[in-house]
Amino acid sequence: MSSDFPLSHEQLCELVKKFPTPFYLYDENAIRENMRYFTKAFSIFPRFREHFAVKALPNPYILKILAEEGCGTDCSSLPELILSDAAGIEGEKVMFTSNETPAAEFQYAYEHGNICNLDDITHIPFLKESLGGKFPELICFRYNPGPLKKGGNAIIGKPEEAKYGLTREQLFEAYQKCRALGAKRFGLHTMVASNELNPEFFIDTAKIVFELCVTLKKEYDIRIEFVDLGGGVGIPYKPDQKKVDLDYVAKGIRALYDSMIVPAGLDPLGIYWECGRPITGPYGWLITTAIHEKHIYRDYIGVDACMADLMRPGMYGAYHEVTVSGKENAPKDQVYDVVGSLCENCDKFAVQRPLPKIERGDIVIIHDAGAHGRAMGFNYNGKLRCGEILMRPDGTFKEIRRRETIDDYFATLDMQGVKSFS
Ligand SMILES: *Cc1c(COP(=O)(O)O)cnc(C)c1O
Numbered sequence: 001m002s003s004d005f006p007l008s009h010e011q012l013c014e015l016v017k018k019f020p021t022p023f024y025l026y027d028e029n030a031i032r033e034n035m036r037y038f039t040k041a042f043s044i045f046p047r048f049r050e051h052f053a054v055k056a057l058p059n060p061y062i063l064k065i066l067a068e069e070g071c072g073t074d075c076s077s078l079p080e081l082i083l084s085d086a087a088g089i090e091g092e093k094v095m096f097t098s099n100e101t102p103a104a105e106f107q108y109a110y111e112h113g114n115i116c117n118l119d120d121i122t123h124i125p126f127l128k129e130s131l132g133g134k135f136p137e138l139i140c141f142r143y144n145p146g147p148l149k150k151g152g153n154a155i156i157g158k159p160e161e162a163k164y165g166l167t168r169e170q171l172f173e174a175y176q177k178c179r180a181l182g183a184k185r186f187g188l189h190t191m192v193a194s195n196e197l198n199p200e201f202f203i204d205t206a207k208i209v210f211e212l213c214v215t216l217k218k219e220y221d222i223r224i225e226f227v228d229l230g231g232g233v234g235i236p237y238k239p240d241q242k243k244v245d246l247d248y249v250a251k252g253i254r255a256l257y258d259s260m261i262v263p264a265g266l267d268p269l270g271i272y273w274e275c276g277r278p279i280t281g282p283y284g285w286l287i288t289t290a291i292h293e294k295h296i297y298r299d300y301i302g303v304d305a306c307m308a309d310l311m312r313p314g315m316y317g318a319y320h321e322v323t324v325s326g327k328e329n330a331p332k333d334q335v336y337d338v339v340g341s342l343c344e345n346c347d348k349f350a351v352q353r354p355l356p357k358i359e360r361g362d363i364v365i366i367h368d369a370g371a372h373g374r375a376m377g378f379n380y381n382g383k384l385r386c387g388e389i390l391m392r393p394d395g396t397f398k399e400i401r402r403r404e405t406i407d408d409y410f411a412t413l414d415m416q417g418v419k420s421f422s
Contacts, residue, residue, distance in 0.1 A: 009326035022305035041246035046268035056276025056371035063087035074274035103130035140187030191230025203252035226270030284370020306340025308383035314346040321367035330356035
């Protein structure tokens with residue numbers, strides 16, 4: 001079930017007078033409390049760190065809040081590395097988990113002391129070449145367990161069909177190669193789930209990764225100093241779903257740690273995560289206004305946000321809870337498709353959804369949009385993406401990203417040159 005929306009109808013009406021819809025609203029207090037719950041659950045390990053996946057909500061204000069809660073970041077591009085810097089997150093607190101990486105991005109990560117997490121065995125010589133012959137002292141690899149790991153879904157696919165990571169055999173060779181090049185410290189990463197709600201899945205993943213740490217130590221004398229269990233922890237988008245119990249996950253992983261890692265002499269082993277969705281997802285909402293209604297073969301409500309602001313429903317058929325401000329307790333006696341203005345028929349925030357009767361001017365709240373929401377926006381159809389508002393713990397509001405303007409849209413076009421172009 002989605003978390004509660006933090007504003008009353010009256011408060012939201014006041015807010016939209018100041019900041020016209022559509023916009024994203026984030027709840028700082030709820031994000032902090034949620035991060036504290038995560039940290040507390042994993043405090044049973046000697047070394048724990050969450051590296052927030054910047055791609056989920058790439059805003060430096062949010063990164064700064066999470067940094068204050070002890071987080072690092074997980075980045076996959078140069079702009080994401082720069083955002084981490086801007087938020088004061090530095091050195092090994094930044095994990096660079098990229099794939100198909102350009103040389104210049106490896107250079108930046110290396111020069112800033114960030115952890116390079118390589119996606120393939122061929123990236124070892126590529127990295128060395130990118131760094132003009134130098135090689136980092138600390139190196140991490142992404143493991144793809146292939147058919148060893150059952151599961152997968154529409155978002156990430158099956159591990160053996162996924163483009164990411166190295167095979168088990170390649171890993172053994174890769175660490176030895178890096179040691180020969182001067183690496184002295186090693187990390188191991190895997191990410192095989194997306195939006196997974198079954199806690200057993202994560203315990204099972206830890207087991208696969210721990211086994212590999214033990215084998216690397218015994219057979220190759222490679223001591224892994226941290227494992228990064230990736231992201232992929234899901235959130236309850238649907239009303240009948242439940243939050244992942246992180247205490248249960250942490251305890252399950254701790255039992256494996258005690259039976260596998262400690263006897264192998266690998267304690268203390270860092271337990272890292274790079275979650276995005278469960279950190280901010282439930283604490284962000286897309287606030288939009290109903291501007292049209294039409295009745296043809298179905299009943300439609302047209303809102304002022306569109307798929308360019310939030311593409312998950314259109315792209316994955318993802319479910320997001322939709323409520324109407326002030327009508328939370330009204331009977332859901334209508335069935336609507338709630339749609340945006342894109343010239344694509346998949347631009348629907350809700351399909352055949354029972355909702356209260358919606359009038360033009362009603363404020364429609366799209367829930368669980370705090371991760372992979374604004375971040376996945378685009379400009380197709382000349383749509384301008386909306387801004388982001390942060391609700392501070394003292395109840396004040398700060399615009400942490402303005403909405404795009406027509407000038408932003410034209411900024412990459414040569415509007416002067418075209419006039420004389422023939
Ligand atoms: C997307 C991604 C994450 C974050 O995933 P969430 O589902 O937001 O937790 C972490 N690591 C990598 C490598 C990713 O690609």
